[in-house]
Amino acid sequence: MPLTSLRSPTSNRARRGIKARRRTELGLLVAAGIIIVATYVLMILGNTSKLPSNLTPLLLCILALGVATHLANRVFLPDANAVVMPLVFLLNGIGYVMIARIDLAICHHRTPTCHIIYPYYAPLQAAWTAGGVAAYVITLAVIRRSRDLDRYRYLLLAGGVILLLLPLVPGLGRNINDARLWIQIGSFEFQPVEIGKIVLCIFFASYFADKRELLTIPTARLGNRLVLDPRPLVPIVLAWGFAILVMSVEHDIGFSALLFTLFIGLLWVTTGRTGYLVLGLVLFGIGAYVTGKYFSQTHIRVEDWLNPWPLANGSGGQLVQSWYALGNGGIGGTGLGLGQAAYQVTNSNTDFIFVVIGEEMGLLGATMVLVAFLLLVGAGLRIAQSARSEFAKLVAAGLTIIIGFQAFFIIGGIVRILPLTGITLPFISYGGSALIANYVLVALLMRISDEGTAAADAAEQAQYEADLERRRRLLTGN
Numbered sequence: 001m002p003l004t005s006l007r008s009p010t011s012n013r014a015r016r017g018i019k020a021r022r023r024t025e026l027g028l029l030v031a032a033g034i035i036i037v038a039t040y041v042l043m044i045l046g047n048t049s050k051l052p053s054n055l056t057p058l059l060l061c062i063l064a065l066g067v068a069t070h071l072a073n074r075v076f077l078p079d080a081n082a083v084v085m086p087l088v089f090l091l092n093g094i095g096y097v098m099i100a101r102i103d104l105a106i107c108h109h110r111t112p113t114c115h116i117i118y119p120y121y122a123p124l125q126a127a128w129t130a131g132g133v134a135a136y137v138i139t140l141a142v143i144r145r146s147r148d149l150d151r152y153r154y155l156l157l158a159g160g161v162i163l164l165l166l167p168l169v170p171g172l173g174r175n176i177n178d179a180r181l182w183i184q185i186g187s188f189e190f191q192p193v194e195i196g197k198i199v200l201c202i203f204f205a206s207y208f209a210d211k212r213e214l215l216t217i218p219t220a221r222l223g224n225r226l227v228l229d230p231r232p233l234v235p236i237v238l239a240w241g242f243a244i245l246v247m248s249v250e251h252d253i254g255f256s257a258l259l260f261t262l263f264i265g266l267l268w269v270t271t272g273r274t275g276y277l278v279l280g281l282v283l284f285g286i287g288a289y290v291t292g293k294y295f296s297q298t299h300i301r302v303e304d305w306l307n308p309w310p311l312a313n314g315s316g317g318q319l320v321q322s323w324y325a326l327g328n329g330g331i332g333g334t335g336l337g338l339g340q341a342a343y344q345v346t347n348s349n350t351d352f353i354f355v356v357i358g359e360e361m362g363l364l365g366a367t368m369v370l371v372a373f374l375l376l377v378g379a380g381l382r383i384a385q386s387a388r389s390e391f392a393k394l395v396a397a398g399l400t401i402i403i404g405f406q407a408f409f410i411i412g413g414i415v416r417i418l419p420l421t422g423i424t425l426p427f428i429s430y431g432g433s434a435l436i437a438n439y440v441l442v443a444l445l446m447r448i449s450d451e452g453t454a455a456a457d458a459a460e461q462a463q464y465e466a467d468l469e470r471r472r473r474l475l476t477g478n
Helices: 010-048 055-078 084-110 121-142 154-168 193-208 211-214 233-249 254-271 275-293 296-306 315-328 353-383 390-414 433-474
Strands: 173-176 179-185 189-190 220-222 223-226
Touching: 010 055, 010 084, 055 084, 055 433, 084 121, 084 353, 121 296, 121 353, 154 173, 154 193, 179 275, 189 433, 193 211, 193 223, 193 254, 193 390, 211 254, 233 433, 254 275, 254 296, 254 390, 315 353, 315 390, 353 390, 353 433, 390 433
Parallel strands: none
Antiparallel strands: 173 179, 179 189, 220 223
């Protein structure tokens, strides 16, 4: 048998796989764009019974943003996952349509003859989306290897601490809805904790990857038994405890819960020991009891969760109105542009935007959003599983935990599975700092995906070449 017949098209197959992934991504982006435009047209028709006059600019903007992300992926991430960006694009687009719907509802509710489609929030969200895409491209251009982040572990920790403390600086921080999470410089407002959660995730992943064996294998002696040495946990617990303390001082329940979940989740992924998970649940129970009893903001949220009806005219009014709105939506929804939650529920464009989706798109539309988040989480876990290093695996798992549990906390609070945390729904709720931070998060996730796939292709190529060499020796007798 000639040796040429043994040559495998592995490298060619890898190149075809790259092209196929990017073609798949482009097709999914086009499908997501069609859904977004159709949703927008139906929303405007539901309000004005006329086709939107700005349909062409909207199409061009959606096309430009989709092409920008796709080209960036082709240049910087040829091997990356093909599903993540279309899902992000779809969620971001649906969020924009819902924010435009809320703007229109509030405008018509205040002034029935108002013909301004976008009074305020929708154009800002569009600008923040463009900023998020720019941050995505810049992150890919700057961070070419995920392992580079591992070199700056303690520098990242210092940066994360500074970001958490900035809202407490007098004259710089601002109180909004009893939470001190914002900083204001002139007319510019930003939530530094949105970037801080990503920075702390990278620090946790770096530390756990370095101390994995010490956290997993019993090395300390207690009597006649070997037990886990608790000393490696001390620095990381202190860093985590400090972050939780700062979040408590800033009166933010949502990000405190998110940081706690991130810490325990990464510890469990690192070691695989259920004992850490049980310990985390015990600590969570103790913390929930203490904060619920002695912190007024948490106490009010728990009371609203247990029985909001006596407080329907006060702090429980949002929840009661949101449940009526979801019930009004039913299976198929009231129709885009025809619901009432857009102007009746407070903070409908941020904390309660899922209520507007559930009322106007019904259970089917709300389920579509949930499925999109589940697919995004599934893609993130798959990326973590195929990561080329322990550090990259933990970073991908941590970033996925942030996206998944952030969505779970706010949706669970609305449907009364959990107390309401006031955290935003990723990519859908209005908010520039959250949107830009989430695009940076996705860029890091895609970088890890690209490295993992490329490493798998290289391993496959090396395996084939080894098999080819063995066959050559068998045929030649050498």
